[in-house]
Amino acid sequence: MERKGIIMVYTGDGKGKTTAAMGLVLRAVGHGHKAAIVQFMKGQPTGEVDAIAKFMPSVDIHRFGRDVFVDASNPDPADERLAQDGLNTAIELLRSDLDLLVLDEANVAMDYGLFNRQKLVSALESRPAKMTVVLTGRGLNPDIERIADLISEIREIRHHWRQGIPAQDGIEQ
Numbered sequence: 001m002e003r004k005g006i007i008m009v010y011t012g013d014g015k016g017k018t019t020a021a022m023g024l025v026l027r028a029v030g031h032g033h034k035a036a037i038v039q040f041m042k043g044q045p046t047g048e049v050d051a052i053a054k055f056m057p058s059v060d061i062h063r064f065g066r067d068v069f070v071d072a073s074n075p076d077p078a079d080e081r082l083a084q085d086g087l088n089t090a091i092e093l094l095r096s097d098l099d100l101l102v103l104d105e106a107n108v109a110m111d112y113g114l115f116n117r118q119k120l121v122s123a124l125e126s127r128p129a130k131m132t133v134v135l136t137g138r139g140l141n142p143d144i145e146r147i148a149d150l151i152s153e154i155r156e157i158r159h160h161w162r163q164g165i166p167a168q169d170g171i172e173q
Contacts, residue, residue: 003099005131006149007124009140011107014154015172017136021102022048024134029056033099038090040083040109040137041065046173062089065105072112083114094123100132107137107144117141 010017028035043065064086110117121143
C-alpha cells in the first residue's frame, strides 16, 4: 500500500503538544523516514532540540524565535520577521521529499498574526501526497481545522506551575 500523508494538529491549553510531536519524530526516524522540524517563536535552549541534534542528526531543526515570550498584543518586529522566515522555510520543506514535517507552535504564530496563514494553508494543500505534517500550539485556526485529518486537544486539568513548581530541565525545557 502506498503511503498516505496526513495533517495532524496538537492543540489545547495543556502541556505536551510539542512533546507528542517530538515523539512522532522519534517514531518516524526509527522506521527510516525523513523528518524535519520548524519551530516558531522558540529560541531558548531545550532538551528535545539538544537530544535530536545529538542522537538524530538526520533530522533538520529550523528555529525561528527569540529567547523571550512574544507579546500577542504587540509583537516585536523581530518576532514577525522570524515567523515570516519560518513560514518561508516551512513552505520550502513542504515541497521536499520529507515523510514527516513538524511545524511547532505554528498555531500560535498564526493566532498572533505573525505570518499569512493562507500561504501556509495553500502549501499544506499542495504538499507531496506521502508527507505527514504536524502543527502544534494553542489555538485552532478554522482553515487548519478544515484541512486537518487528525486533531487532538490536550486539556489542562492540573498543572504543577499553579502549585509554585517552576519549569524544570527535562520536563518543560
